[in-house]
Amino acid sequence: MLQYEANLKNYIPPSLNTRHVTLTWAQSLDSKISQGHGIRTTLSHPETKEMTQYLRSKHQGILVGSGTVLSDDPGLNCKKSIHHSPRPIIVDPSFKFLHKFENSKLRSLYLMKLGKPPIFVITEEAHKLHIKYTEERTILGEFDILIAPTCEKTKVIPWKNILDELDTKFGIKSIMIEGGAYVINDLLSLYPHHINSVVVTVAPVFLGDQGVTVHPSMGKIDLENVTNFTGLTDVVMCGQIKQNLQTKDF
Numbered sequence: 001m002l003q004y005e006a007n008l009k010n011y012i013p014p015s016l017n018t019r020h021v022t023l024t025w026a027q028s029l030d031s032k033i034s035q036g037h038g039i040r041t042t043l044s045h046p047e048t049k050e051m052t053q054y055l056r057s058k059h060q061g062i063l064v065g066s067g068t069v070l071s072d073d074p075g076l077n078c079k080k081s082i083h084h085s086p087r088p089i090i091v092d093p094s095f096k097f098l099h100k101f102e103n104s105k106l107r108s109l110y111l112m113k114l115g116k117p118p119i120f121v122i123t124e125e126a127h128k129l130h131i132k133y134t135e136e137r138t139i140l141g142e143f144d145i146l147i148a149p150t151c152e153k154t155k156v157i158p159w160k161n162i163l164d165e166l167d168t169k170f171g172i173k174s175i176m177i178e179g180g181a182y183v184i185n186d187l188l189s190l191y192p193h194h195i196n197s198v199v200v201t202v203a204p205v206f207l208g209d210q211g212v213t214v215h216p217s218m219g220k221i222d223l224e225n226v227t228n229f230t231g232l233t234d235v236v237m238c239g240q241i242k243q244n245l246q247t248k249d250f
Protein backbone atom coordinates (compact mmCIF):
# COMPACT_ATOMS: atom_id res chain seq x y z
CA MET A 1 0.00 0.00 0.00
CA LEU A 2 1.40 3.37 -1.08
CA GLN A 3 1.48 5.63 2.00
CA TYR A 4 1.42 8.73 -0.15
CA GLU A 5 -0.36 11.19 2.14
CA ALA A 6 2.22 10.90 4.92
CA ASN A 7 5.16 10.69 2.51
CA LEU A 8 4.13 13.77 0.53
CA LYS A 9 3.52 15.92 3.61
CA ASN A 10 6.69 18.02 3.24
CA TYR A 11 6.39 18.40 -0.53
CA ILE A 12 2.91 19.84 -0.94
CA PRO A 13 1.89 23.44 -0.23
CA PRO A 14 1.22 23.93 3.51
CA SER A 15 -2.17 25.33 2.47
CA LEU A 16 -3.95 25.83 -0.86
CA ASN A 17 -3.39 29.55 -0.47
CA THR A 18 0.40 29.43 -0.05
CA ARG A 19 2.70 30.47 -2.88
CA HIS A 20 4.25 27.12 -3.86
CA VAL A 21 5.30 25.36 -7.07
CA THR A 22 5.42 21.56 -7.16
CA LEU A 23 7.13 20.15 -10.24
CA THR A 24 5.94 16.61 -10.88
CA TRP A 25 5.97 14.02 -13.63
CA ALA A 26 6.08 10.26 -14.30
CA GLN A 27 9.05 8.84 -16.15
CA SER A 28 10.55 5.58 -17.37
CA LEU A 29 13.88 4.16 -16.23
CA ASP A 30 15.53 5.87 -19.21
CA SER A 31 14.09 9.28 -18.24
CA LYS A 32 11.33 9.37 -20.88
CA ILE A 33 7.93 10.86 -20.13
CA SER A 34 6.24 9.53 -23.26
CA GLN A 35 6.95 7.09 -26.07
CA GLY A 36 7.20 9.91 -28.58
CA HIS A 37 5.78 13.33 -29.41
CA GLY A 38 2.03 13.07 -29.82
CA ILE A 39 1.80 9.72 -28.05
CA ARG A 40 -0.09 9.76 -24.76
CA THR A 41 1.73 7.16 -22.67
CA THR A 42 0.60 5.57 -19.42
CA LEU A 43 3.56 5.14 -17.09
CA SER A 44 2.09 5.32 -13.59
CA HIS A 45 0.46 2.30 -11.98
CA PRO A 46 -3.18 3.07 -11.00
CA GLU A 47 -2.13 3.57 -7.37
CA THR A 48 0.49 6.22 -8.29
CA LYS A 49 -2.01 7.78 -10.67
CA GLU A 50 -4.29 8.03 -7.63
CA MET A 51 -1.43 9.78 -5.82
CA THR A 52 -1.37 12.31 -8.68
CA GLN A 53 -5.09 12.92 -8.12
CA TYR A 54 -4.35 13.59 -4.46
CA LEU A 55 -1.53 15.98 -5.45
CA ARG A 56 -3.87 17.81 -7.82
CA SER A 57 -6.37 18.30 -5.00
CA LYS A 58 -3.68 20.05 -2.93
CA HIS A 59 -3.05 22.83 -5.49
CA GLN A 60 -5.11 25.72 -6.83
CA GLY A 61 -3.68 25.39 -10.35
CA ILE A 62 -2.24 22.66 -12.60
CA LEU A 63 0.04 23.91 -15.37
CA VAL A 64 1.22 22.26 -18.60
CA GLY A 65 2.72 23.49 -21.85
CA SER A 66 0.95 23.57 -25.20
CA GLY A 67 2.82 20.43 -26.35
CA THR A 68 1.08 18.40 -23.66
CA VAL A 69 -2.47 19.54 -24.40
CA LEU A 70 -1.95 19.11 -28.14
CA SER A 71 -0.59 15.62 -27.70
CA ASP A 72 -2.59 14.24 -24.75
CA ASP A 73 -5.95 16.06 -24.68
CA PRO A 74 -5.75 15.80 -20.88
CA GLY A 75 -8.54 16.39 -18.36
CA LEU A 76 -6.32 18.01 -15.71
CA ASN A 77 -9.06 17.75 -13.09
CA CYS A 78 -9.25 15.86 -9.84
CA LYS A 79 -11.49 12.90 -10.51
CA LYS A 80 -12.73 13.04 -6.88
CA SER A 81 -14.81 16.18 -7.50
CA ILE A 82 -14.82 19.60 -9.14
CA HIS A 83 -14.47 21.06 -5.64
CA HIS A 84 -11.05 19.40 -5.30
CA SER A 85 -9.99 20.19 -8.88
CA PRO A 86 -7.26 22.74 -9.59
CA ARG A 87 -7.68 25.24 -12.41
CA PRO A 88 -5.93 24.01 -15.56
CA ILE A 89 -3.33 26.52 -16.83
CA ILE A 90 -1.98 26.08 -20.35
CA VAL A 91 1.10 28.01 -21.48
CA ASP A 92 0.33 28.35 -25.18
CA PRO A 93 1.89 31.61 -26.49
CA SER A 94 0.45 31.35 -30.03
CA PHE A 95 -2.81 29.78 -28.82
CA LYS A 96 -2.33 26.68 -31.00
CA PHE A 97 -4.82 24.70 -28.90
CA LEU A 98 -7.64 27.07 -29.84
CA HIS A 99 -8.56 24.91 -32.85
CA LYS A 100 -8.83 21.79 -30.68
CA PHE A 101 -10.53 23.41 -27.69
CA GLU A 102 -14.07 22.91 -29.00
CA ASN A 103 -13.79 19.11 -28.87
CA SER A 104 -11.35 18.89 -25.99
CA LYS A 105 -11.64 16.97 -22.74
CA LEU A 106 -10.89 20.22 -20.89
CA ARG A 107 -14.04 21.80 -22.32
CA SER A 108 -16.30 18.79 -21.92
CA LEU A 109 -15.26 18.30 -18.28
CA TYR A 110 -16.01 21.97 -17.63
CA LEU A 111 -19.43 21.70 -19.34
CA MET A 112 -20.22 18.56 -17.31
CA LYS A 113 -19.19 20.43 -14.13
CA LEU A 114 -16.40 17.90 -13.56
CA GLY A 115 -13.53 20.32 -14.06
CA LYS A 116 -12.73 24.00 -13.75
CA PRO A 117 -12.37 26.24 -16.82
CA PRO A 118 -8.79 26.52 -18.08
CA ILE A 119 -6.65 29.64 -18.22
CA PHE A 120 -4.64 30.03 -21.42
CA VAL A 121 -1.41 32.00 -21.12
CA ILE A 122 -0.98 33.63 -24.52
CA THR A 123 0.84 36.58 -26.06
CA GLU A 124 -0.64 39.95 -26.97
CA GLU A 125 -0.21 39.09 -30.69
CA ALA A 126 -2.18 35.84 -30.37
CA HIS A 127 -4.86 37.67 -28.40
CA LYS A 128 -5.24 40.29 -31.13
CA LEU A 129 -5.54 37.56 -33.78
CA HIS A 130 -8.29 35.71 -31.92
CA ILE A 131 -9.96 38.52 -30.02
CA LYS A 132 -13.57 37.81 -31.10
CA TYR A 133 -13.44 34.09 -30.26
CA THR A 134 -11.66 34.62 -26.94
CA GLU A 135 -14.12 37.31 -25.85
CA GLU A 136 -17.12 35.08 -26.67
CA ARG A 137 -15.69 32.12 -24.77
CA THR A 138 -14.59 34.21 -21.83
CA ILE A 139 -18.10 35.60 -21.46
CA LEU A 140 -19.50 32.03 -21.58
CA GLY A 141 -17.04 31.17 -18.77
CA GLU A 142 -15.41 28.41 -20.86
CA PHE A 143 -11.89 29.75 -20.33
CA ASP A 144 -9.90 32.76 -19.22
CA ILE A 145 -6.97 34.38 -20.95
CA LEU A 146 -3.80 35.63 -19.32
CA ILE A 147 -1.92 37.88 -21.71
CA ALA A 148 1.77 37.68 -20.91
CA PRO A 149 4.59 39.65 -22.49
CA THR A 150 7.44 37.70 -24.03
CA CYS A 151 11.07 38.42 -23.25
CA GLU A 152 12.54 40.50 -26.13
CA LYS A 153 15.77 38.51 -26.10
CA THR A 154 14.57 34.90 -25.68
CA LYS A 155 10.99 35.22 -27.05
CA VAL A 156 9.70 33.12 -24.17
CA ILE A 157 7.27 34.16 -21.44
CA PRO A 158 9.30 34.62 -18.25
CA TRP A 159 8.18 32.21 -15.52
CA LYS A 160 8.24 34.98 -12.91
CA ASN A 161 5.60 36.87 -14.92
CA ILE A 162 3.43 33.78 -15.33
CA LEU A 163 3.53 32.93 -11.61
CA ASP A 164 3.09 36.53 -10.42
CA GLU A 165 0.18 37.23 -12.80
CA LEU A 166 -1.62 33.99 -11.89
CA ASP A 167 -1.41 35.13 -8.29
CA THR A 168 -2.43 38.77 -8.76
CA LYS A 169 -5.07 38.29 -11.51
CA PHE A 170 -6.56 34.93 -10.51
CA GLY A 171 -5.50 34.45 -6.87
CA ILE A 172 -3.74 31.21 -7.84
CA LYS A 173 -0.78 30.74 -5.53
CA SER A 174 -0.21 26.97 -5.28
CA ILE A 175 0.60 25.39 -8.63
CA MET A 176 1.41 21.85 -9.67
CA ILE A 177 3.44 21.84 -12.87
CA GLU A 178 3.03 18.52 -14.70
CA GLY A 179 4.99 18.93 -17.89
CA GLY A 180 5.77 18.31 -20.61
CA ALA A 181 9.43 17.91 -21.37
CA TYR A 182 10.06 21.49 -22.55
CA VAL A 183 8.45 22.95 -19.43
CA ILE A 184 10.23 20.57 -17.03
CA ASN A 185 13.64 20.99 -18.69
CA ASP A 186 13.28 24.77 -18.88
CA LEU A 187 12.33 25.12 -15.21
CA LEU A 188 14.99 22.70 -13.98
CA SER A 189 17.73 24.28 -16.11
CA LEU A 190 17.02 27.99 -15.83
CA TYR A 191 14.41 28.64 -13.16
CA PRO A 192 15.01 26.15 -10.29
CA HIS A 193 14.53 29.02 -7.81
CA HIS A 194 10.80 28.99 -8.66
CA ILE A 195 10.42 25.29 -7.73
CA ASN A 196 9.57 24.49 -4.11
CA SER A 197 9.41 20.73 -4.46
CA VAL A 198 9.82 17.91 -6.96
CA VAL A 199 7.80 14.68 -7.01
CA VAL A 200 8.85 12.09 -9.61
CA THR A 201 7.22 8.72 -10.25
CA VAL A 202 9.56 6.17 -11.83
CA ALA A 203 7.88 3.28 -13.63
CA PRO A 204 9.62 -0.05 -14.29
CA VAL A 205 9.90 0.32 -18.06
CA PHE A 206 12.34 1.59 -20.69
CA LEU A 207 10.77 3.61 -23.51
CA GLY A 208 13.75 3.79 -25.85
CA ASP A 209 15.39 6.50 -27.88
CA GLN A 210 12.22 7.70 -29.63
CA GLY A 211 10.82 8.76 -26.26
CA VAL A 212 10.46 12.34 -25.01
CA THR A 213 13.24 12.93 -22.49
CA VAL A 214 13.55 14.87 -19.24
CA HIS A 215 17.16 16.05 -19.09
CA PRO A 216 18.01 19.57 -17.94
CA SER A 217 20.57 21.17 -20.19
CA MET A 218 22.50 23.00 -17.49
CA GLY A 219 24.41 20.08 -15.97
CA LYS A 220 24.09 18.62 -12.50
CA ILE A 221 21.13 19.40 -10.23
CA ASP A 222 21.02 17.94 -6.72
CA LEU A 223 17.89 17.19 -4.75
CA GLU A 224 18.00 17.51 -0.97
CA ASN A 225 15.60 16.60 1.85
CA VAL A 226 14.75 13.51 -0.16
CA THR A 227 12.01 10.97 0.59
CA ASN A 228 11.53 7.80 -1.47
CA PHE A 229 8.68 5.37 -1.27
CA THR A 230 7.55 2.40 -3.30
CA GLY A 231 4.23 1.12 -4.53
CA LEU A 232 3.35 -2.17 -6.14
CA THR A 233 5.45 -1.37 -9.20
CA ASP A 234 6.56 2.28 -9.12
CA VAL A 235 9.07 4.22 -7.05
CA VAL A 236 8.26 7.80 -6.02
CA MET A 237 11.10 10.22 -5.27
CA CYS A 238 10.39 13.59 -3.65
CA GLY A 239 12.83 16.34 -2.79
CA GLN A 240 13.77 19.97 -2.94
CA ILE A 241 16.24 21.40 -5.39
CA LYS A 242 19.54 22.42 -3.84
CA GLN A 243 19.51 26.05 -4.91
CA ASN A 244 22.41 27.72 -6.63
CA LEU A 245 22.40 31.31 -5.41
CA GLN A 246 23.39 32.54 -8.87
CA THR A 247 20.17 31.47 -10.58
CA LYS A 248 17.73 34.27 -11.23
CA ASP A 249 15.27 35.35 -13.91
CA PHE A 250 16.68 37.07 -16.97
Ligand SMILES: NC(=O)C1=CN([C@@H]2O[C@H](COP(=O)(O)OP(=O)(O)OC[C@H]3O[C@@H](n4cnc5c(N)ncnc54)[C@H](O)[C@@H]3O)[C@@H](O)[C@H]2O)C=CC1
Pocket residue numbers: 024025026027033034035036037038039040041043064065066067068069071072091092093155156157158159178179180181182183184212
Ligand atom coordinates in the same frame (compact mmCIF):
# COMPACT_ATOMS: atom_id res chain seq x y z
N1 LIG B 1 4.68 11.43 -18.03
C1 LIG B 1 4.29 12.60 -17.62
O1 LIG B 1 4.21 12.86 -16.41
C2 LIG B 1 3.99 13.66 -18.60
C3 LIG B 1 4.21 13.47 -19.94
N2 LIG B 1 3.98 14.47 -20.83
C4 LIG B 1 4.34 14.26 -22.23
O2 LIG B 1 5.20 15.31 -22.65
C5 LIG B 1 5.06 15.51 -24.06
C6 LIG B 1 4.90 16.98 -24.36
O3 LIG B 1 6.08 17.64 -24.03
P1 LIG B 1 6.61 18.84 -24.94
O4 LIG B 1 6.37 18.51 -26.36
O5 LIG B 1 7.99 19.14 -24.52
O6 LIG B 1 5.60 20.02 -24.62
P2 LIG B 1 5.27 20.95 -23.36
O7 LIG B 1 3.99 20.51 -22.78
O8 LIG B 1 6.44 21.12 -22.45
O9 LIG B 1 4.96 22.32 -24.12
C7 LIG B 1 5.99 23.03 -24.76
C8 LIG B 1 5.42 24.27 -25.37
O10 LIG B 1 4.82 25.08 -24.35
C9 LIG B 1 5.01 26.44 -24.63
N3 LIG B 1 5.73 27.03 -23.47
C10 LIG B 1 5.94 26.44 -22.29
N4 LIG B 1 6.55 27.28 -21.45
C11 LIG B 1 6.72 28.44 -22.10
C12 LIG B 1 7.27 29.71 -21.76
N5 LIG B 1 7.78 29.98 -20.56
N6 LIG B 1 7.27 30.69 -22.70
C13 LIG B 1 6.77 30.45 -23.92
N7 LIG B 1 6.23 29.26 -24.30
C14 LIG B 1 6.20 28.28 -23.40
C15 LIG B 1 5.79 26.53 -25.92
O11 LIG B 1 4.86 26.68 -26.94
C16 LIG B 1 6.47 25.17 -26.00
O12 LIG B 1 6.72 24.78 -27.34
C17 LIG B 1 3.86 14.71 -24.49
O13 LIG B 1 4.31 13.57 -25.18
C18 LIG B 1 3.19 14.31 -23.18
O14 LIG B 1 2.57 13.08 -23.30
C19 LIG B 1 3.47 15.67 -20.43
C20 LIG B 1 3.21 15.91 -19.11
C21 LIG B 1 3.48 14.93 -18.08
Ligand SMILES: Nc1nc(O)c(N)c(N[C@@H]2O[C@H](COP(=O)(O)O)[C@@H](O)[C@H]2O)n1
Pocket residue numbers: 025026040041042043044048049052064068069072073074075076077178179201
Ligand atom coordinates in the same frame (compact mmCIF):
# COMPACT_ATOMS: atom_id res chain seq x y z
N1 LIG C 1 1.23 10.95 -13.20
C1 LIG C 1 1.21 10.67 -14.51
N2 LIG C 1 1.44 9.41 -14.89
C2 LIG C 1 1.44 9.10 -16.19
O1 LIG C 1 1.69 7.83 -16.54
C3 LIG C 1 1.20 10.07 -17.16
N3 LIG C 1 1.19 9.75 -18.48
C4 LIG C 1 0.94 11.38 -16.71
N4 LIG C 1 0.69 12.33 -17.61
C5 LIG C 1 0.15 13.60 -17.24
O2 LIG C 1 -1.23 13.50 -16.92
C6 LIG C 1 -2.01 14.13 -17.95
C7 LIG C 1 -3.27 13.37 -18.20
O3 LIG C 1 -4.17 13.78 -17.24
P1 LIG C 1 -5.70 13.31 -17.20
O4 LIG C 1 -5.70 11.94 -16.61
O5 LIG C 1 -6.24 13.32 -18.60
O6 LIG C 1 -6.37 14.29 -16.31
C8 LIG C 1 -1.11 14.19 -19.14
O7 LIG C 1 -1.44 15.19 -20.07
C9 LIG C 1 0.20 14.52 -18.45
O8 LIG C 1 0.21 15.86 -18.00
N5 LIG C 1 0.96 11.67 -15.38
